[in-house]
Amino acid sequence: MSQSHYSPLLLTLTTFLLFIISTSLPPTFAHAIPINTLVAPIHKHSPSSLYTLTLNFNSQYVIDLTTPTLWSSCPSNHPTTLCSSLQCAAAGPCQCTRLSGGGGDAGHYPCTCTAYRSAPTTDKCPYGDYLTLTLTPITIFVTDGKNPTVILSGPSVVSSCSTNNAIHPALPVGATGIIGLGNSQLNFPSQLSAQLKIQNQFAICLPSTTAAPGVAFFGSTKPFRLLPPDLPDLTTLLSYTPLIKNPKNPNGYYLDVEGILVNNQPVQFLERVLEFDCLGDGGVMISTAVSYTTLHSRVYRPFLKAFARATSRIQRVPKVKPFDLCLNSSKLGSTRMGYGIAQIDVMLKGGEKWTIFGRNSLVQAGPEAACLAFVDGGPRAEQAVVVGGYQLEDHLLVFDLDRSRLGFTGSLLGIRTGCASFNFTVGV
Template sequence: MTQLQKKFLLATIISTLTLISHCVSSQAFKAFVAPITKDTTTSLFSLTLNVHDKYVLDLGGPFLWYHCPKHYPSVSCILPKCIKAQSYHSSLCPSLNVTRKDGCKCVVTPVNPITKTCALAELTSTNIIVSWTDGHIPTLRFNMNHLYASCAPRSLFKSLPSGSSGIAGLSRSSLALSMQFTPHYLQVRRQFAICLPGTDAAPGVAFFGEGPFYMMSNINYDITNVLTYTPLLKHSTSPEYYIDVKAISINGKMCKFLARVLEFDSLGHGGVKLSTVVPYTTLRSHIYRSFIKDFAYATRGIPRAKKVKPFDYCLNTSKLGSTRVGLPVPQIDLILGNGKNWTIFGSNSMKQVSEDVACLAFVDGGERAKEAAVIGTFQMEDNFLLFDLEGSRLGFSSTLFFIRTTCSAFNFLTS
């Protein structure tokens, strides 16, 4: 056998084994898994892909963007994927009426959601390594080939965590990772889950596909069994995620504001959005004032403390004690349109800013805030959130502390 024949035979064997492993993995496993890390400096959360690349999670992002190498694949401007990518054109961005001397390449507009800046860049394709999971641990690594993504200039990385690789968009967009990681040919359910860690000591977890998902050490218990579901609302002009909140209550008492202000108006403004780039839940001013007033009344027996930016209401916690679910303060309920409640306990309502001071972790978004409310990451920490895109519904757990676990309980160490 000649050297050339040996090389050809080896290549054939490798290709066959790769194909077999891909087929086995798609039959045996129904979901991908990736770690989520918290950056305490920026309060942003990143998804780890390709073993070590960290992309900031953005529930509203239409696609993944990163700093492309010198040479990268181009995407034709006449392809449907290009036309789809260009449809997510932010008002922050310059016009797409760009004339290119080097042919018909797909020009898109990646956005930094923290600095609210934008750039003109090209759509490309890339390969991403991600791990299958059996729900307990990561199993086989899988190479997702030819995923669409946008290039981005270094100037767009301002305010991202140090060493960040870019932004991972997880919106309803067909180019978001939430969709590209769940293609029909792999026969996995089109859904994803995020579980944001409360500290930077150990990672949380993201799943793409179908469970079971095990989040309790040494217990064979699927975390989806504790989830409550509510419909995800579709916005006419945005791929972001909204839920139908009808009211807010504190210790069972309704906050006094007009319920209709939580709904979309005729211009598409309003509504209650979920965001992974907003650290604390933000309320439009007239909702916020009522909310703060009612919470202050409900905690009138607890000594006040001086304000600590960006918060307006802080408590002296030196004699308050604690519970399994955080500080013993009144519970906050988001009353949902389908009759369910998303309950927020002390672990997700009070931010400990010093040894003896904790502040109500909700902020004033201003009178003209686009959304009536934006649920931020502090309220999501150590909560399991399942975005079922096929069923157009959100599954939520409230704090996992109730069942004596956290978002850092998934076992990444034995892969």
């Protein structure tokens, strides 16, 4: 993964300030007031370039768009879920093992439901590395779309926990676990929707800076306002495209992409690579766990040539790993959208397009090196394209789970704001 510049001290101060402010407000339970939307801060982490979401005032969970549940280390005396429960059935095949006890014949006492680190792709149970299904109580803020308003304390979500503390070797220091936002019945937003009777959708707005948090919403996203206060409701700026299913990876979010343009010219490659083959490989997936958009070699090589051709008059500088094309940043103009460079358009089904401008296409990888922020996934990459976190920053993304569609804005820099501009001052 790439490097970023996250400040643990800043995160500690931010969450501590939220805690101090919130203690002046009474805890609010789901049945006490109408609830439409919940809100939580998102921090960009260094050096992992992962993004963490804050729950329970100071618990940091790494955001993952493919993990099906929230998971962490098991606390002592944690509650468990029975194999006969509906929640266990939703966890997937082969999830039941007789692990609980207290004496007696293992065939007679109730068994404890288990899950796995990743969604199984066959009906065979993997060996070892089991995660116990448990319940995790949640404290989170309610919002009116402009500020946090009151605290919601009380809902418990079905989650997975590991008893051996080997949660994930790549988790950043200080992270409690992973918040599973993958497309499953037990993902965090779907459970909140079922318990609180709110809309089954969530929105993420990833910050491009470590100096201030971005924002996540669960439930309705209307209105959604960033500072300065004279900006329009951002939901009026959303375009929509279908989310499609990949049977090989049912928890992932995939886009129906029809082509890629560089400087308004089509990139020439075999377009069927963007579709799923008979094994479920191919397709275009969205991921916050990948730093930079990764392309299969059959897509990457012609894409790189097209971008090199569109920028042929700009001085090159030595490459900086893992990038293959770096430009002299002192020779580039600057705009509100980042470096003035050839734009990249991802053409989506239904006529919509996702335009990537300089801020999300080039990364400052050295004093004068502005590098194309896309990497070669190799000839054996399972997906044709994995859209990474860097390309998602400063865009509002709304995952409408009931309608299986993605709402997205263009770069928020174009309207003089960004994902780090939500007002986390607690309203009265």
